[in-house]
Amino acid sequence: MLTKQRSTAKELAAKWVAQQQENGRTAGELHQTMFVYGDDVMQVDMNENKELHITDRTPQKVVVFRKPEPEPGHICRCCSMEYDHEKDALHCCAYID
Numbered sequence: 785m786l787t788k789q790r791s792t793a794k795e796l797a798a799k800w801v802a803q804q805q806e807n808g809r810t811a812g813e814l815h816q817t818m819f820v821y822g823d824d825v826m827q828v829d830m831n832e833n834k835e836l837h838i839t840d841r842t843p844q845k846v847v848v849f850r851k852p853e854p855e856p857g858h859i860c861r862c863c864s865m866e867y868d869h870e871k872d873a874l875h876c877c878a879y880i881d
């Protein structure tokens with residue numbers, strides 16, 4: 785399970801690197817880019833042949849603090865009208881069919 789997640793993180797990083805290079809970014813520019821995927825940390829490193837390698841840099845423990853998402857308003861599922869109270873949103877189109 786953990787192994788599978790690792791490979792996915794590496795695949796994502798490899799895809800991103802390939803995309804960046806298609807867009808004209810050089811190996812030097814991408815060198816030392818870090819990726820965080822869940823608890824996995826990857827880094828792109830350039831060797832002396834200017835080839836990029838993705839290395840697993842996952843430390844023993846990762847703690848990510850995320851800013852809370854702004855709370856969405858209450859939206860009527862039928863017409864997408866926004867309300868301050870959930871009750872009003874539920875009642876909005878409740879009687880129309």
Ligand SMILES: [Zn+2]
Nearest residue numbers: 860863876877
């Ligand atoms: Zn509505």
